[in-house]
Amino acid sequence: MILLNPGPVNVSERVRKALTFPDMCHREPECAELIQNIRQKLLKAFVPGAESEYTAIILTGSGTAAVEAAVLSCLPVGKRVLTVNNGVYGQRISDIVASQRLGVPEIKLEWDEVPDPEKIRTALKHHPEVQTLALVHHETTVGLINPVNEIAQIVDDMGRVCVVDSVSGLGGEALQVAGSHMYVVAGTAGKCIQGFPGVSFVLIRRGFIERVSKYPKRSMYLNLPRYFEAQEQGTVPFTPAIQVYAAFNEALSELLEEGVKNRIKRYATSAAFLRDQLAALGVKTLLPAERQSNSLTSFFLPDGRTYQELHDGLKERGYVIYAGQGLLSNKIFRVANMGNLTQADFEGFVSAFKEII
Secondary structure, three states: OEEOOOOOOOOOHHHHHHHHOOOOOOOOHHHHHHHHHHHHHHHHHHOOOOHHHEEEEEEEOOHHHHHHHHHHHOOOOOOEEEEEEOOHHHHHHHHHHHHOOOEOOOEEOOOOOOOOHHHHHHHHHHOOOEEEEEEEOEEOOOOEEOOHHHHHHHHHHOOOEEEEEOOOOOOOOOOOOOOOOOOEEEEEOOOOOOOOOOEEEEEEEHHHHHHHOOOOOOOOOOOHHHHHHHHHOOOOOOOOOHHHHHHHHHHHHHHHHHOHHHHHHHHHHHHHHHHHHHHOOOOOEOOOHHHEOOOEEEEEOOOOOOHHHHHHHHHHOOEEOEEOOHHHOOOEEEEEOOOOOOHHHHHHHHHHHHHHO
């Protein structure tokens, strides 16, 4: 089955075979070596040239686990979080913040609207109690890219901390983590890195994690200093999903061999092909080109077709697409091109799409 949903994704046979990693005890040095390999590869991939300034913290859990750990761990007593909400995953951050009553009124935008960096600057000036600005990099609700590099620079210039959810961004979208002085970036294995779901991570500035260790521990399991201290000592605080970690390690090796820039280029080329082919069939995109991501496109449903009809017809032919959400659920469908997919896979999808419509 060809998965054209935004994670889980199709993986290579090489990554799949890594799941047969030998059984081992998580307290043995072999497991510590595996985790250290993953941490080093993450830094090499996403903060090249600045590896000494950052550390990578690995968690067993979905991308949301990494986001929640980042948001709840990185706030001192008496400070607050300002969230940018322009999609389902921005809303999820708002919900995480609200669960602990740690926020100020969010910056709420339409799902096809990008935040204005200067308005964020103004909001931070009006809220001196805010230390953390939290936002999503690639909002897969509609396939929108937020200007996180520019926003992170503003946040840093104002002496605040930018927490970025790049769960659906890292590996598929350009992100200047060190160059924009991002303090905290959350990611996951099972999207553009082309691993399996079940392991996530947080990239965090080394000087900042030392401060964070003194902050309130708002979660027992999702506390970043707990993981950092253990992983620095070659151990783990809780039992990890070892085989999934092994597959993630292999997926990171594939990413480094391909090159992050080359993967981004491959995704952009595939997205352009899909958009051009469907445009030729009269199918329109929801977003203008300048706001679209490299790895997911929201299309309006063809006239007279329901999502369920389109989905079921494609699935019968071996392709899985994704529904719209909320008010868009009966207006759009989403096609992701992340994962270990080939040009032949996309050509086959277009052929199947033509047959149905």
